[in-house]
Amino acid sequence: MTREGNPAPPSARVHVCEYRVIYGDTDQMGFAYYANYLRWFEVGRNEYLRAVGYTYLRLEAEGIILPVVEAGCRYLRTAHYDDLLRIESWIEELGRVKVRFGYRICRNGEAEPLATGFTVHASLDPQSRPRRVPESLVAALRRFELEG
Amino acid sequence: MTREGNPAPPSARVHVCEYRVIYGDTDQMGFAYYANYLRWFEVGRNEYLRAVGYTYLRLEAEGIILPVVEAGCRYLRTAHYDDLLRIESWIEELGRVKVRFGYRICRNGEAEPLATGFTVHASLDPQSRPRRVPESLVAALRRFELEG
Amino acid sequence: MTREGNPAPPSARVHVCEYRVIYGDTDQMGFAYYANYLRWFEVGRNEYLRAVGYTYLRLEAEGIILPVVEAGCRYLRTAHYDDLLRIESWIEELGRVKVRFGYRICRNGEAEPLATGFTVHASLDPQSRPRRVPESLVAALRRFELEG
Amino acid sequence: MTREGNPAPPSARVHVCEYRVIYGDTDQMGFAYYANYLRWFEVGRNEYLRAVGYTYLRLEAEGIILPVVEAGCRYLRTAHYDDLLRIESWIEELGRVKVRFGYRICRNGEAEPLATGFTVHASLDPQSRPRRVPESLVAALRRFELEG
Numbered sequence: 161m162t163r164e165g166n167p168a169p170p171s172a173r174v175h176v177c178e179y180r181v182i183y184g185d186t187d188q189m190g191f192a193y194y195a196n197y198l199r200w201f202e203v204g205r206n207e208y209l210r211a212v213g214y215t216y217l218r219l220e221a222e223g224i225i226l227p228v229v230e231a232g233c234r235y236l237r238t239a240h241y242d243d244l245l246r247i248e249s250w251i252e253e254l255g256r257v258k259v260r261f262g263y264r265i266c267r268n269g270e271a272e273p274l275a276t277g278f279t280v281h282a283s284l285d286p287q288s289r290p291r292r293v294p295e296s297l298v299a300a301l302r303r304f305e306l307e308g
Numbered sequence: 309m310t311r312e313g314n315p316a317p318p319s320a321r322v323h324v325c326e327y328r329v330i331y332g333d334t335d336q337m338g339f340a341y342y343a344n345y346l347r348w349f350e351v352g353r354n355e356y357l358r359a360v361g362y363t364y365l366r367l368e369a370e371g372i373i374l375p376v377v378e379a380g381c382r383y384l385r386t387a388h389y390d391d392l393l394r395i396e397s398w399i400e401e402l403g404r405v406k407v408r409f410g411y412r413i414c415r416n417g418e419a420e421p422l423a424t425g426f427t428v429h430a431s432l433d434p435q436s437r438p439r440r441v442p443e444s445l446v447a448a449l450r451r452f453e454l455e456g
Numbered sequence: 457m458t459r460e461g462n463p464a465p466p467s468a469r470v471h472v473c474e475y476r477v478i479y480g481d482t483d484q485m486g487f488a489y490y491a492n493y494l495r496w497f498e499v500g501r502n503e504y505l506r507a508v509g510y511t512y513l514r515l516e517a518e519g520i521i522l523p524v525v526e527a528g529c530r531y532l533r534t535a536h537y538d539d540l541l542r543i544e545s546w547i548e549e550l551g552r553v554k555v556r557f558g559y560r561i562c563r564n565g566e567a568e569p570l571a572t573g574f575t576v577h578a579s580l581d582p583q584s585r586p587r588r589v590p591e592s593l594v595a596a597l598r599r600f601e602l603e604g
Numbered sequence: 605m606t607r608e609g610n611p612a613p614p615s616a617r618v619h620v621c622e623y624r625v626i627y628g629d630t631d632q633m634g635f636a637y638y639a640n641y642l643r644w645f646e647v648g649r650n651e652y653l654r655a656v657g658y659t660y661l662r663l664e665a666e667g668i669i670l671p672v673v674e675a676g677c678r679y680l681r682t683a684h685y686d687d688l689l690r691i692e693s694w695i696e697e698l699g700r701v702k703v704r705f706g707y708r709i710c711r712n713g714e715a716e717p718l719a720t721g722f723t724v725h726a727s728l729d730p731q732s733r734p735r736r737v738p739e740s741l742v743a744a745l746r747r748f749e750l751e752g
Binding site for chain 3: 337339342343344346347350373375376377378379380381382383384386427
Binding site for chain 2: 624626627628642646647650659660685686
């Protein structure tokens with residue numbers, strides 16, 4: 161699991177979006193609860209796909225689902241109530257029936273991440289059978305990376 | 309909204325189940341976050357229906373859904389990490405196309421509630437049209453109340 | 457509970473912010489889970505206070521906490537994955553030791569709300585004793601309403 | 605990250621507890637949302653420590669906190685609404701300033717796991733400085749393993 165501690169590879173285009181931590185995200189230690197980072201990873205990849213011009217809703221409409229088959233997170237520093245987070249997302253691997261996203265969560269205005277992580281997704285049809293990532297999505301991702 | 313501050317009416321049979329508060333339920337004030345009480349109300353009514361012998365899964369299988377159309381909660385005292393909660397649930401009203409549940413959340417071993425609340429549910433078919441609460445559910449609820 | 461079904465009173469200044477529904481907010485009915493609306497009410501009042509120039513963090517730093525003592529929500533229509541929500545928040549009542557917020561949640565671009573609700577907050581000191589809402593907050597709220 | 609796909613090592617004593625999946629845990633794919641598994645890992649380790657006779661509350665009272673510094677989960681099969689889950693937890697590593705838990709989540713009555721995972725915790729004092737895992741906890745854990 162060393163990879164996800166690293167920054168995005170130079171070849172990857174990083175998409176950035178923001179999230180404001182609410183009270184409901186914190187726990188009594190005074191920090192954001194650890195499971196919430198996986199919610200923020202979802203925010204990041206949703207907005208990544210929207211920026212690519214290929215929302216997850218569109219994927220579903222085309223008969224593809226991308227359930228998470230693995231996720232991991234390293235918690236380096238703590239996020240606090242009312243922090244404005246910068247969620248960085250990128251594609252780490254694009255296989256035939258698999259996509260891997262990488263993430264970094266930073267406090268806005270800071271360079272050092274609070275957390276880094278990844279999710280691996282299977283590309284499935286609605287009957288949960290492996291199905292190739294659609295060519296149109298691959299093409300859109302390539303265009304997005306080249307524009308970056 | 310005075311009703312849900314009151315105990316269950318003497319005519320109602322109260323179902324009791326338990327829930328242990330985790331770190332993820334608390335916020336940085338050191339108490340359980342207010343939205344979680346609505347999750348615990350769901351725990352209560354799920355277990356109520358199971359005790360009646362008519363789980364929500366069975367209702368769905370019979371083509372009935374009971375979405376929440378109104379919910380309310382009074383927060384009287386605070387719940388803390390690792391508290392073992394006693395969730396009390398009962399039926400406050402059983403209409404033709406509507407069910408109203410009442411709830412009390414107590415710390416186990418205490419009489420005074422931490423919170424009281426209610427949810428109102430519409431009885432709908434899968435196309436979201438009003439549909440009478442099934443006679444078999446009404447009969448099961450009546451039996452459950454008489455046994456109590 | 458008729459009040460919170462109504463729009464904000466003409467005298468109140470309504471603050472608007474946005475939230476994008478994620479997968480983690482939905483449930484298997486395909487709609488946003490009912491407890492999440494209380495999270496969105498929190499988003500609304502956090503941003504309301506920020507717009508007033510008096511964040512909740514500042515209140516806490518001045519020794520005031522505003523725990524929720526009552527909350528209610530009417531669910532009129534359903535919110536879906538990837539909906540961009542418009543959260544409208546306003547002050548319904550400003551008492552000496554109590555604040556009541558009203559909320560409407562709409563799908564962006566639509567006039568009819570998905571849900572309406574309210575929260576009532578006690579003004580307490582860190583030892584949970586009632587403490588008057590600070591004059592500086594009252595003044596900031598009055599200025600905000602007049603500017604509206 | 606191969607380790608957490610494996611069953612608990614024969615030397616470890618596995619603690620088992622249960623959790624019932626609610627509607628609020630599911631998403632519109634009809635499965636439990638992936639971040640919730642980290643909540644269930646917390647349920648597992650809380651109950652593990654309670655079984656050891658050394659609750660997390662007691663640790664906090666003794667001036668030790670165990671924040672999560674890394675977490676990972678493999679999602680092998682899907683959990684559904686109303687599933688009764690069996691949460692298996694064990695200690696994978698007990699270092700001087702670090703504890704690693706392993707987990708398996710199964711549907712009750714099934715042998716094949718739905719998910720496997722791990723969390724790594726730093727042992728810190730309230731000022732977030734590394735502090736040795738207390739000897740009394742180490743002794744309690746050793747006793748628990750021997751009794752198993």
